[in-house]
Amino acid sequence: MKFGIVVFPGTWSDRDCGLVVEQLEGAEVEYLWHKDADLRGADCVILPGGFSYGDYLRTGAIARFSPVMESVGEFAERGGLVWGICNGFQILCESGLLPGALIRNAGMEFRCEWVHLVCERADLPFTHYLQEHQVIRVPISHGEGNFFADPATLSRLEQRGQVVFRYSDERGYVLLDANPNGSAHNIAGIVNERGNVLGMMPHPERCADPQLGGSDGLLLFQSAVAAAVEALAS
Amino acid sequence: MSLAVDEQQLREVALTQAEYDEIVDRLGREPNLLELGMLGVLWSEHCSYKTSRPLLRRLPTTGPKVLQGPGENAGAVDVGEGWAVVFKVESHNHPSAIEPYQGAATGVGGILRDVIAMGARPVALLDSLRFGPLPASRRHFEGVVAGVGGYGNCMGIPTVGGEIYFEDCYAGNPLVNAMCVGLVRADRLMRARAEGTGNTLLLVGAQTGRDGIHGASFASLELDASAEERRPAVQVGNPFLEKCLLEACMELQDLEGVVAVQDLGAAGLSSSVAECAARAGAGARIDVAKVPRRERGMTPYEVMLSESQERMLVVIERGHEPAVRELFAKWDLEAADIGEVTDDGLLVVLEDGVAVARLPVALLTDGAPVRILPSERQAGPPRMDLAAIRPGEPGDALLALMGSANLGSRRPVFRRYDHMVGDATVLPPGGDAAVVRINGSSLGLALTIDGNGRYCELDPYVGGQLAVAEAARNVIATGARPLAVTDCLNFGSPERPHVYWQLGEAVAGIADACQGLGIPVVSGNVSLYNESEGFGSIYPTPVIGMVGVLADYRKRLQAGLRAAGDFVLVVGDGPQDLAASEYLKVIHGQVAGRPPHFDLARELAARDFMLDAARAGLLHSAHDVAEGGLLVALAECCLLGGLGARCPGLRADGELALETAFFGESQARYLISAGSRAMPELQTLARRHHLELVLLGLVGGDRVEFEGQLKVGLAELREAWENALL
Numbered sequence: 001m002k003f004g005i006v007v008f009p010g011t012w013s014d015r016d017c018g019l020v021v022e023q024l025e026g027a028e029v030e031y032l033w034h035k036d037a038d039l040r041g042a043d044c045v046i047l048p049g050g051f052s053y054g055d056y057l058r059t060g061a062i063a064r065f066s067p068v069m070e071s072v073g074e075f076a077e078r079g080g081l082v083w084g085i086c087n088g089f090q091i092l093c094e095s096g097l098l099p100g101a102l103i104r105n106a107g108m109e110f111r112c113e114w115v116h117l118v119c120e121r122a123d124l125p126f127t128h129y130l131q132e133h134q135v136i137r138v139p140i141s142h143g144e145g146n147f148f149a150d151p152a153t154l155s156r157l158e159q160r161g162q163v164v165f166r167y168s169d170e171r172g173y174v175l176l177d178a179n180p181n182g183s184a185h186n187i188a189g190i191v192n193e194r195g196n197v198l199g200m201m202p203h204p205e206r207c208a209d210p211q212l213g214g215s216d217g218l219l220l221f222q223s224a225v226a227a228a229v230e231a232l233a234s
Numbered sequence: 235m236s237l238a239v240d241e242q243q244l245r246e247v248a249l250t251q252a253e254y255d256e257i258v259d260r261l262g263r264e265p266n267l268l269e270l271g272m273l274g275v276l277w278s279e280h281c282s283y284k285t286s287r288p289l290l291r292r293l294p295t296t297g298p299k300v301l302q303g304p305g306e307n308a309g310a311v312d313v314g315e316g317w318a319v320v321f322k323v324e325s326h327n328h329p330s331a332i333e334p335y336q337g338a339a340t341g342v343g344g345i346l347r348d349v350i351a352m353g354a355r356p357v358a359l360l361d362s363l364r365f366g367p368l369p370a371s372r373r374h375f376e377g378v379v380a381g382v383g384g385y386g387n388c389m390g391i392p393t394v395g396g397e398i399y400f401e402d403c404y405a406g407n408p409l410v411n412a413m414c415v416g417l418v419r420a421d422r423l424m425r426a427r428a429e430g431t432g433n434t435l436l437l438v439g440a441q442t443g444r445d446g447i448h449g450a451s452f453a454s455l456e457l458d459a460s461a462e463e464r465r466p467a468v469q470v471g472n473p474f475l476e477k478c479l480l481e482a483c484m485e486l487q488d489l490e491g492v493v494a495v496q497d498l499g500a501a502g503l504s505s506s507v508a509e510c511a512a513r514a515g516a517g518a519r520i521d522v523a524k525v526p527r528r529e530r531g532m533t534p535y536e537v538m539l540s541e542s543q544e545r546m547l548v549v550i551e552r553g554h555e556p557a558v559r560e561l562f563a564k565w566d567l568e569a570a571d572i573g574e575v576t577d578d579g580l581l582v583v584l585e586d587g588v589a590v591a592r593l594p595v596a597l598l599t600d601g602a603p604v605r606i607l608p609s610e611r612q613a614g615p616p617r618m619d620l621a622a623i624r625p626g627e628p629g630d631a632l633l634a635l636m637g638s639a640n641l642g643s644r645r646p647v648f649r650r651y652d653h654m655v656g657d658a659t660v661l662p663p664g665g666d667a668a669v670v671r672i673n674g675s676s677l678g679l680a681l682t683i684d685g686n687g688r689y690c691e692l693d694p695y696v697g698g699q700l701a702v703a704e705a706a707r708n709v710i711a712t713g714a715r716p717l718a719v720t721d722c723l724n725f726g727s728p729e730r731p732h733v734y735w736q737l738g739e740a741v742a743g744i745a746d747a748c749q750g751l752g753i754p755v756v757s758g759n760v761s762l763y764n765e766s767e768g769f770g771s772i773y774p775t776p777v778i779g780m781v782g783v784l785a786d787y788r789k790r791l792q793a794g795l796r797a798a799g800d801f802v803l804v805v806g807d808g809p810q811d812l813a814a815s816e817y818l819k820v821i822h823g824q825v826a827g828r829p830p831h832f833d834l835a836r837e838l839a840a841r842d843f844m845l846d847a848a849r850a851g852l853l854h855s856a857h858d859v860a861e862g863g864l865l866v867a868l869a870e871c872c873l874l875g876g877l878g879a880r881c882p883g884l885r886a887d888g889e890l891a892l893e894t895a896f897f898g899e900s901q902a903r904y905l906i907s908a909g910s911r912a913m914p915e916l917q918t919l920a921r922r923h924h925l926e927l928v929l930l931g932l933v934g935g936d937r938v939e940f941e942g943q944l945k946v947g948l949a950e951l952r953e954a955w956e957n958a959l960l
Contacts, residue, residue, distance in 0.1 A: 009474070009477070009478050009481075009565060009566065010388070010474050010477050010478070011390075012389070012390025012477070012655055013390075013655065015656075015657075016655065016656065016657040019657050019673060020657075035564075049655075050390060051387075051388045051390075051473075051474060051477070053474065054388065054472070054473070054474025054475075054477075055388075055474075056474065109650055110383050110384075110387055110650045110651075110652075111649055111650070112387075112648075112649055112650070112651060112652045112653055112654060113649045139654050141387075141652045141654060141655065143387070203654070205657065206654050206655075206657060209657070211660050211671070211787070211788065212654070212657060212659070212660060213662075
């Protein structure tokens with residue numbers, strides 16, 4: 001199977017994601033230039049972290065107009081796997097593929113540190129290697145990761161089980177103290193209703209190797225590979 | 235002799251009358267105003283090193299691993315497996331004093347371009363910062379930290395290390411030194427030489443505006459009341475543009491016909507064109523009308539002296555321009571053909587084809603007359619007043635030190651820097667050196683930046699030596715072998731005889747220590763005139779950036795204790811007193827005494843022991859014993875590892891003996907922990923290296939304890955330590 005990793009001007013997690021994918025059995029990498037609408041046969045599109053277009057207007061606000069995003073929208077429409085990480089999550093929200101928005105961290109400061117996440121959906125293509133309620137340890141690195149949505153949207157997300165990851169303590173308790181950026185309901189990642197578009201602020205590609213301090217992120221990549229391989233087989 | 239310029243005009247370009255006369259003499263005519271401006275910036279201390287050059291000759295700059303020493307955009311060293319590490323440190327002190335965020339941000343942007351110009355991809359940033367005490371200096375502190383993070387985070391280059399100190403002398407003139415480390419295949423290392431007559435000079439990246447004019451000259455003056463008016467001399471950074479420039483320059487290496495890449499830094503086009511031509515012994519002709527502008531109505535003077543950021547000069551073999559232009563267009567970057575390489579040794583500036591300046595390249599880059607200034611040895615350091623010291627509970631002193639601004643946890647700072655991007659940071663900030671692995675190989679780079687202004691104030695020669703020794707120990711404590719140094723020399727006005735003396739002494743100290751330890755200096759920067767009204771001259775503050783290499787990064791060591799039951803040991807044991815210590819300053823308000831002695835033989839023995847023990851896998855943790863002495867080092871190991879330590883009481887007879895043992899800053903020491911089974915081998919190793927190895931105690935529990943002498947809970951220590959900067 002093939003991961004298509006989108007490169008916008010200002011993207012910087014592309015190579016980190018590529019590094020992880022290259023270690024996976026049965027997976028290959030294709031970098032997708034934002035000016036090119038062709039997804040080159042990708043089975044899973046990753047919108048990686050970075051500061052696309054410098055985040056000068058709003059995070060992700062310009063990137064959504066790139067030619068590649070139109071193709072990504074159609075790909076998602078057809079049920080293709082789309083995975084937005086950090087800036088990629090922001091782009092997914094700006095382009096309407098996911099609800100809500102990511103605003104300035106409540107503490108007004110950039111934060112780069114390890115956090116714990118509790119997984120609430122272990123039935124997704126991206127998470128089926130995890131157990132429900134499993135706690136994973138993943139780094140964050142953002143200044144604008146504070147998930148915000150109006151009350152109606154939030155309750156819809158909750159009712160339909162679209163919250164995939166919440167910031168928690170190491171035991172999985174969702175506490176205010178464990179929330180690094182002020183996100184509503186401690187939300188760290190959500191999925192669309194259909195379950196094929198995931199957005200998350202934390203960086204799984206930074207913890208797919210024990211030498212980097214943890215390997216929980218690898219489970220997400222392995223899940224996506226298995227799901228894509230299965231989809232290809234069927 | 236000349237009437238063409240007045241004093242006011244000379245002051246504006248920071249030239250002396252004697253220098254002006256030299257120019258007229260060498261040119262055989264009066265320079266015009268544009269030429270005068272160009273000579274002014276290139277002859278500034280910042281660009282010409284006219285004051286420091288004779289002193290810098292003492293530094294050892296060669297070695298079997300050195301691929302590029304000083305004189306290029308950055309230094310380069312062979313680290314094995316075909317990789318070259320490229321690195322340099324640079325100061326951005328004066329801009330940061332006036333506009334902390336942009337000053338720091340563009341400091342980072344500038345040093346990144348130096349590394350990029352060598353063909354290397356930046357893989358790490360470090361920063362060395364000095365401020366006046368908190369809370370008064372919070373505006374500087376917060377602004378600089380935000381600026382460093384703002385630029386590096388947006389670029390996607392991890393900031394993996396650094397150091398921060400707070401002292402009164404930096405209140406009016408904070409120091410911001412940024413270091414960048416990059417990697418390139420050794421056979422693709424680039425040099426910025428404008429070779430090949432007729433080759434094209436392309437200016438790529440940002441448009442040129444009026445920002446930063448006279449920045450280099452500004453850096454070569456003291457900060458006074460008019461500094462606020464110099465705010466326009468501070469540039470504004472655009473890290474997004476630089477990220478695009480970085481990627482384009484990386485892709486550029488795959489194209490044919492690329493001769494050289496040169497950063498536009500201090501003195502803008504004037505210096506980058508002149509230096510690039512000088513290195514090739516060539517000349518250059520450029521037309522300012524072809525330079526893309528951000529503003530209308532700019533004069534040739536403004537274009538040539540602008541320090542607008544995010545620009546690069548690219549030298550292309552004639553005929554290869556279209557492919558290069560296409561590449562930059564892909565990244566939405568402008569690439570303007572502004573001129574060509576010539577063979578007449580002249581830098582000719584045209585405006586719409588009409589010559590407006592014509593200067594010999596060599597006059598610009600090497601013409602500044604060397605200044606040997608009067609030097610005056612300063613009186614020895616004030617003596618310690620030991621009689622005035624009433625020792626209290628050592629536990630209280632430990633808590634006070636751990637909670638002090640200079641020794642408290644740096645986490646509130648480094649968590650604002652992305653230190654993980656790149657998937658290579660295998661030892662994050664917070665310990666001794668950071669370790670960044672080279673992805674795809676087993677090699678690891680240990681990176682640190684270090685300096686102690688107080689030691690240098692008390693004895694600049696010893697302070698220079700100790701800055702090198704301390705940086706080396708940071709690297710060695712991770713299990714890495716020190717490879718090479720980049721230095722940033724921050725001093726006051728050299729026109730003060732005692733400052734000039736300090737500069738000479740500190741450089742001599744650095745040179746001797748580097749020579750002794752076998753670590754060459756491959757790049758560096760000099761920042762003089764760090765003075766301000768009301769606060770006077772800063773401490774002489776040489777800062778040492780060091781790179782070391784680990785053959786196998788998986789064998790790296792960290793400072794935190796690892797397992798209960800392990801032995802805690804001190805490697806090395808020398809003569810001990812409280813002179814120049816953090817304890818003496820923080821607890822008793824004395825900045826006094828001669829800093830600890832630099833003992834080369836002991837440093838070498840401790841290094842060899844540490845590297846042998848690390849390679850053999852005998853150690854569970856290792857930490858350098860530095861400011862705050864043994865007890866602070868132990869407390870740091872405990873806090874980083876989340877484990878306590880139980881030790882029998884230290885033998886200490888006599889007045890202040892216990893305080894001296896706990897807090898004295900004797901050099902060449904490491905604190906290590908190891909399993910009991912490793913003990914025989916460690917002892918054998920210590921004997922072989924003629925080194926003292928002292929068993930301090932055992933890892934375990936939830937406090938730091940010396941029987942009958944001190945008992946402090948880890949929770950209490952952590953509280954003090956983690957809140958020191960908040």
